[in-house]
Amino acid sequence: MSPLSLAIPTRLAALIEVLLVALIWSSSFVGVKYVLDHAGPLTVAGLRYFLAFLLLSPWLWRDRKALLALPRSLWKKFTLIGFSQYFAGNGALFWALQFLPATAGSLVLCLVPIPVLILGILRLGEWARPAQVVGVGVAIGGSLLFFMPGLEPGEPLSLAILVVAPIAFAVLPVWEREVARDRLAGNVTLTGLPLAIGGGLALVARLAWEGVPRLPPSGWGVIVGLSAVNTAFAYLLFNHALRRLTAIEANVVLNLSPLGAALLARATLGENLSAMQARAMVAVVVGVSLVQWKRRQSG
Numbered sequence: 001m002s003p004l005s006l007a008i009p010t011r012l013a014a015l016i017e018v019l020l021v022a023l024i025w026s027s028s029f030v031g032v033k034y035v036l037d038h039a040g041p042l043t044v045a046g047l048r049y050f051l052a053f054l055l056l057s058p059w060l061w062r063d064r065k066a067l068l069a070l071p072r073s074l075w076k077k078f079t080l081i082g083f084s085q086y087f088a089g090n091g092a093l094f095w096a097l098q099f100l101p102a103t104a105g106s107l108v109l110c111l112v113p114i115p116v117l118i119l120g121i122l123r124l125g126e127w128a129r130p131a132q133v134v135g136v137g138v139a140i141g142g143s144l145l146f147f148m149p150g151l152e153p154g155e156p157l158s159l160a161i162l163v164v165a166p167i168a169f170a171v172l173p174v175w176e177r178e179v180a181r182d183r184l185a186g187n188v189t190l191t192g193l194p195l196a197i198g199g200g201l202a203l204v205a206r207l208a209w210e211g212v213p214r215l216p217p218s219g220w221g222v223i224v225g226l227s228a229v230n231t232a233f234a235y236l237l238f239n240h241a242l243r244r245l246t247a248i249e250a251n252v253v254l255n256l257s258p259l260g261a262a263l264l265a266r267a268t269l270g271e272n273l274s275a276m277q278a279r280a281m282v283a284v285v286v287g288v289s290l291v292q293w294k295r296r297q298s299g
Contacts, residue, residue, distance in 0.1 A: 014244035017237045018253040024234045026260025031222045031230070032094060035215070041094030042206040043213045044223070049086045049199030051227035052235075056192035067189065074184055078193040081175050086198025087205075089168030096162040108162050110143030113252050115170035120247040123174050124181075128248055135290025136248065139255050142283030145276060146259060173247040180242040191235045252291045255284055 035044050060067065093108070113136050120126045128136070172194075179190050206213070215223065241250055259281060 010244050014241040014250075015253065017241040018245065018250050019256070021234045021238045021241075022254050022257040023260060024230055025254070025257040028226065028230050028257075031226050033097065035219050035222050035226075036094065036098055038215050038219045039213050040206070040209070041091060041098060042202050042209060043215075044094050045086065045090045046199055046202030046204075046206045047213065047223050048226045048231055049090075049195050050203050051199075051223065052231035053192055053195040053199050055228055055232045056188055056195070059188045060192045063186070063189065066186075067193075070185065070189075074179070075193075077175050077179060078190075079197050081172050082194035082197030082199075083201065084168040084171035084198075086195060087201040089165050089171075090198075091202060091205075092161045092164040092168065096165075108165050109169070109257070110140060110255055112166045112169045113140060113248060113255065115167050116173055116251045117248045119170050119174040120177070124178055124247065126177075126246045126248070132248065132291045135287045136252055137287070138290065139252050139284050139287025142280045142287060143255055143259070145280035145283065170251075173242065173251045176239055177242045177245075177247040177250070180239055183243075187236055187240050190239050191232070195231070195235070249291055252287070255287075259284060 032044060039047075117128060117133075117136055121128070176190060176194075179185050180187075238250065
């Protein structure tokens with residue numbers, strides 16, 4: 001159980017956990033863009049996610065007997081999550097970021113709630129209320145308004161590859177919500193095994209395509225930080241929150257993360273927000289609030 005849950009009602013604790021994850025992931029774009037100056041996208045993805053798995057491996061080794069007893073259907077879910085999230089989704093995103101501005105990557109991530117909403121209905125049977133659908137639309141619309149002014153034209157191939165990312169990223173919150181909601185596996189198992197599969201695939205592909213990585217000490221420091229904080233710790237929090245929040249509720253909160261990334265990038269560059277971007281931020285917050293609003297149950 002999360003320490004937050006000991007003193008705070010479980011749903012509120014889950015919302016706080018996802019908000020903390022959104023805050024942590026706000027720094028990911030800055031770190032990834034820095035490392036991409038010294039290494040290829042598969043190197044960044046493979047090292048980041050496989051190192052995160054290694055950090056969690058002592059706890060996985062402790063529960064190795066339980067892992068070996070997991071049903072085949074659960075291993076298939078972990079494989080799908082690992083391949084979609086950590087290999088296909090992030091590989092496409094990191095590759096496109098070599099040729100497109102970070103704004104383009106943030107913009108695409110803001111569209112992830114759309115396939116999450118559809119998959120949540122089809123896979124989990126978790127129908128969104130009208131207010132939640134409106135909230136998703138408002139949050140996405142506000143995100144688009146925020147990032148559109150900074151979007152620059154890029155290579156058609158890069159944009160096409162970037163489209164793969166939101167579809168691939170929709171798999172993790174839906175399938176991990178299914179496992180977490182039904183208590184099919186522990187939180188460390190749910191986090192660590194997909195990291196091992198996806199990170200391992202990215203590492204093998206890196207060795208085949210990009211060769212041995214040559215990073216400066218600062219680059220390795222950023223990779224270790226991304227692995228420990230932005231990946232292992234953040235995904236543990238996110239997966240724990242999925243026990244209480246639906247896939248769409250959790251994912252819409254993450255729409256605050258790209259906004260935080262843009263604010264962080266602008267702060268480091270000394271750029272100011274336009275009036276339209278300020279209004280767009282308010283729209284995103286309102287949309288997220290609508291998705292989280294719960295009608296009071298009678299009786």
